[in-house]
Amino acid sequence: xxxxxxxxxxxxxxxxxxxxxxxxxxxxxxxxxxxxxxxxxxxxxxxxxxxxxxxxxxxxxxxxxxxxxxxxxxxxxxxxxxxxxxxxxxxxxxxxxxxxxxxxxxxxxxxxxxxxxxxxxxxxxxxxxxxxxxxxxxxxxxxxxxxxxxxxxxxxxxxxxxxxxxxxxxxxxxxxxxxxxxxxxxxxxxxxxxxxxxxxxxxxxxxxxxxxxxxxxxxxxxxxxxxxxxxxxxxxxxxx
Amino acid sequence: xxxxxxxxxxxxxxxxxxxxxxxxxxxxxxxxxxxxxxxxxxxxxxxxxxxxxxxxxxxxxxxxxxxxxxxxxxxxxxxxxxxxxxxxxxxxxxxxxxxxxxxxxxxxxxxxxxxxxxxxxxxxxxxxxxxxxxxxxxxxxxxxxxxxxxxxxxxxxxxxxxxxxxxxxxxxxxxxxxxxxxxxxxxxxxxxxxxxxxxxxxxxxxxxxxxxxxxxxxxxxxxxxxxxxxxxxxxxxxxxxxxx
Numbered sequence: 001x002x003x004x005x006x007x008x009x010x011x012x013x014x015x016x017x018x019x020x021x022x023x024x025x026x027x028x029x030x031x032x033x034x035x036x037x038x039x040x041x042x043x044x045x046x047x048x049x050x051x052x053x054x055x056x057x058x059x060x061x062x063x064x065x066x067x068x069x070x071x072x073x074x075x076x077x078x079x080x081x082x083x084x085x086x087x088x089x090x091x092x093x094x095x096x097x098x099x100x101x102x103x104x105x106x107x108x109x110x111x112x113x114x115x116x117x118x119x120x121x122x123x124x125x126x127x128x129x130x131x132x133x134x135x136x137x138x139x140x141x142x143x144x145x146x147x148x149x150x151x152x153x154x155x156x157x158x159x160x161x162x163x164x165x166x167x168x169x170x171x172x173x174x175x176x177x178x179x180x181x182x183x184x185x186x187x188x189x190x191x192x193x194x195x196x197x198x199x200x201x202x203x204x205x206x207x208x209x210x211x212x213x214x215x216x217x218x219x220x221x222x223x224x225x226x227x228x229x230x231x232x233x234x235x236x237x238x239x240x
Numbered sequence: 241x242x243x244x245x246x247x248x249x250x251x252x253x254x255x256x257x258x259x260x261x262x263x264x265x266x267x268x269x270x271x272x273x274x275x276x277x278x279x280x281x282x283x284x285x286x287x288x289x290x291x292x293x294x295x296x297x298x299x300x301x302x303x304x305x306x307x308x309x310x311x312x313x314x315x316x317x318x319x320x321x322x323x324x325x326x327x328x329x330x331x332x333x334x335x336x337x338x339x340x341x342x343x344x345x346x347x348x349x350x351x352x353x354x355x356x357x358x359x360x361x362x363x364x365x366x367x368x369x370x371x372x373x374x375x376x377x378x379x380x381x382x383x384x385x386x387x388x389x390x391x392x393x394x395x396x397x398x399x400x401x402x403x404x405x406x407x408x409x410x411x412x413x414x415x416x417x418x419x420x421x422x423x424x425x426x427x428x429x430x431x432x433x434x435x436x437x438x439x440x441x442x443x444x445x446x447x448x449x450x451x452x453x454x455x456x457x458x459x460x461x462x463x464x465x466x467x468x469x470x471x472x473x474x475x476x477x478x479x480x481x482x483x484x
Binding site: 026044046057072 | 300360395398482
């Protein structure tokens, strides 16, 4: 249980401030980020003659010659190996259809459950409305396939789930999971953060759970603040 | 002699707009991003007493399925006046006018969007007019453009929109309702324009009234200048959402 979210931060981006040795600024679509032939436009940027322009709203980051724009708002875009939290919406003959709060439905095949499940007892294992932590195993033209095989994956019981803006997930997790470990410790709760912005919290009593939810929402509100760890510690001092 | 020949131009200069604005002066603008927490992106944009809000949802699954496009995502705009936005209560629900404006807003915005990353999906944009004092479609386009950017959707640039009008023989920017109903001389002409910011590309040109072909160039020049101002307001609103 301790390393519940291990996989969750594998694929995270670099929104946490601790690594902000690189130059960052907020850009709007079409704004010039850098001028010069040396720069290479990466994700969210494009070249027009000698200028590198933003292709979307977000934080522009120059690391060496590479320029990219990190999204800070918007819907969840699934990527392979993301750990997500989803809800079962349908039980079919060979698996479950899961709502993962993205544009595409996800499918969890029966073969990808952690142990053998016969087709007759499928809805005893997972029924409509159940909440699971799963990993995106593949993304193809037909949809998203999930897997429950792996550490920390499976059905969630007790506790509750709430949602934050998916792009803020890396901040909540922190560098190498530093932030989420701190919150777990201070709030005394079990927390799982899905890359789709759904967060599951379970603690000894609802007081702790609500406290954990409040601090996570507090962090998700702050997009561009540095020294977040101190702020969080301060918050816990105030709200003992 | 000279004085006499100057007379008409001077008269033109001193043309008084009903609300005392200069000819090329836009009404006071207000823009704010992130006003609807449940939407993926949202914005409010106001030209004086014309107030538009826009909310963006998606990319999300598109129903009915036959509208899905496996090559790209699509944009779907719904524009409407709220029933209390005008003096006489507007019956809620779509009508001929709102359907037309929804469509032209869609066309005004889609050239800047790149939705190839999201096949089979839709991006829903809801544009509602809280208060109408002419220029609702232009305020709606400005708000929708902000909301789309706020939703993190890949787009080449922002879209700015303003209406240019002709009151008798005077070209003015950003008509209000009183000016739209101007009846002296040649009457009023309303010419809404939308363009891609920092380019010479226009995505909306409509005309209600009469205008001489040679005047259209002047109209576009005025619109260009006004759009630069609007772009700055939009840019500021987007940047403010991050700095708290």
